[in-house]
Amino acid sequence: xxxxYATADEALEGLLHDGMFIAAGGFGLCGIPELAIDALVxxxxxxxxVASNNAGVDDFGxxxxxxxxxxxxxxxxxxxxxxxxxxxxxxxxxxxxxNPQGTLAERMRAGGxxxxxxxxxxxxxxxxxxxxxxKTFDGEDYILERGIVADLSIVKAWxxxxxxxxxxxxxxxxxxxxxAMCGKVCLAEVEEIVPRxxxxxxxxxxPGIYVHRIVExxxxxxxxxxxxxxxxxx
Amino acid sequence: xPWDRNRMAARAAEELEDGMYVNLGIGIPTLVAxxxxxxxxxxxxxxxxxxxxxxxxxxxxxxxxxxxxxxTITELARxxxxxxxxxxxxxxxxxxxxxxxGAMEVSEKGDLANWMIPGKLVKGMGGAMDLVAGVGKVIVVxxxxxxxxxxxxxxxxxxxLTGKAxxxxxxTNMGVLDVVPGGLRIVQLxxxxxxxxxxxxxxxxxxx
Numbered sequence: 001x002x003x004x005y006a007t008a009d010e011a012l013e014g015l016l017h018d019g020m021f022i023a024a025g026g027f028g029l030c031g032i033p034e035l036a037i038d039a040l041v042x043x044x045x046x047x048x049x050v051a052s053n054n055a056g057v058d059d060f061g062x063x064x065x066x067x068x069x070x071x072x073x074x075x076x077x078x079x080x081x082x083x084x085x086x087x088x089x090x091x092x093x094x095x096x097x098x099n100p101q102g103t104l105a106e107r108m109r110a111g112g113x114x115x116x117x118x119x120x121x122x123x124x125x126x127x128x129x130x131x132x133x134x135k136t137f138d139g140e141d142y143i144l145e146r147g148i149v150a151d152l153s154i155v156k157a158w159x160x161x162x163x164x165x166x167x168x169x170x171x172x173x174x175x176x177x178x179x180a181m182c183g184k185v186c187l188a189e190v191e192e193i194v195p196r197x198x199x200x201x202x203x204x205x206x207p208g209i210y211v212h213r214i215v216e217x218x219x220x221x222x223x224x225x226x227x228x229x230x231x232x233x234x
Numbered sequence: 235x236p237w238d239r240n241r242m243a244a245r246a247a248e249e250l251e252d253g254m255y256v257n258l259g260i261g262i263p264t265l266v267a268x269x270x271x272x273x274x275x276x277x278x279x280x281x282x283x284x285x286x287x288x289x290x291x292x293x294x295x296x297x298x299x300x301x302x303x304x305x306t307i308t309e310l311a312r313x314x315x316x317x318x319x320x321x322x323x324x325x326x327x328x329x330x331x332x333x334x335x336g337a338m339e340v341s342e343k344g345d346l347a348n349w350m351i352p353g354k355l356v357k358g359m360g361g362a363m364d365l366v367a368g369v370g371k372v373i374v375v376x377x378x379x380x381x382x383x384x385x386x387x388x389x390x391x392x393x394x395l396t397g398k399a400x401x402x403x404x405x406t407n408m409g410v411l412d413v414v415p416g417g418l419r420i421v422q423l424x425x426x427x428x429x430x431x432x433x434x435x436x437x438x439x440x441x442x
Contacts, residue, residue, distance in 0.1 A: 102322025125398030
């Protein structure tokens with residue numbers, strides 16, 4: 001089956017409907033699926049629920065889909081870098097479900113692994129625990145969290161072969177593997193599609209079984225906070 | 235003279251022991267890395283890295299290499315990368331020896347609030363709830379009082395909690411306190427701070 005598409009717009013054809021649930025990879029602006037986000041903006045699909053650790057910044061990343069009001073609900077752990085997000089949330093236009101970061105990652109991993117729920121200590125005794133089942137194991141309380149299964153996953157990797165085996169680069173891996181795993185369909189965008197057989201099978205970060213469509217393209221890879229140090233003069 | 239940010243960070247660094255895997259929060263905790271000296275400490279960044287190196291030299295920033303505060307960083311010879319689920323597996327699983335975090339409020343029972351001011355600040359908890367629930371030792375570094383002079387070391391937190399009964403040790407500009415049964419115990423006074431002064435600035439119960 002052919003997985004490689006020429007553009008993200010073509011790769012998303014037939015997959016989109018209003019009100020759908022999308023899981024997105026990335027941390028901050030690092031390793032975010034830029035091409036898929038732009039294609040979603042162009043598609044006009046709306047009332048989206050998006051599970052993503054962050055919500056981009058005002059003019060980049062998921063911030064673009066917030067600016068066009070295509071997102072109805074976000075499931076995130078940290079949204080502090082986006083003023084438009086805050087405005088929509090505080091005015092009640094946007095629904096927000098805060099998940100602890102590790103809980104969000106595990107919900108994706110679990111959902112993609114056939115695990116509908118799991119117990120975690122994270123959030124016990126906090127707002128996060130409200131309305132959730134509490135169970136005691138060996139004298140300690142844990143809360144039940146649900147696995148996530150998304151209609152569509154959009155992720156960004158460094159390299160792929162045409163079967164969808166993915167290799168990520170440095171901390172741009174982050175949420176991409178668990179986000180990819182939890183999608184009924186996963187679109188992976190990469191900087192380079194390499195010939196089958198050129199990736200070392202022992203060095204594949206995410207096997208192609210999780211990846212259904214692939215697109216190659218140039219990425220802006222914007223840096224959110226450039227921090228540097230001075231070279232010491234000897 | 236109470237301790238300044240750097241002195242607090244240096245004091246927090248004394249908590250770290252050779253061989254520890256440690257997660258440092260944003261703000262003063264980040265400065266702790268400057269004071270580990272010769273100790274063999276591996277820093278975890280919860281976005282998926284063990285062995286976090288210093289900031290890059292100008293012109294050498296890599297957009298694919300950032301820390302949990304979204305700052306550009308570098309790798310070391312020991313560095314490994316992994317995904318977010320694996321990262322929080324090691325946090326939740328108790329593999330990280332200690333986390334050093336900032337706080338808005340801490341209670342005498344070790345409750346911690348550092349993620350939300352209702353109606354004002356709704357940025358999110360990021361990985362803080364996972365860290366305080368999972369790591370071996372939770373060390374809070376913060377000013378003892380807020381800008382208005384009110385104690386941040388309270389009988390019970392007024393803000394939404396990050397974790398309940400999770401803090402082990404509190405390092406402030408006035409000294410070091412441990413969470414013990416019945417309240418807090420003074421471990422150390424900052425230079426020039428008297429016991430009466432730290433007691434006066436602390437709403438929480440201090441046990442002998």
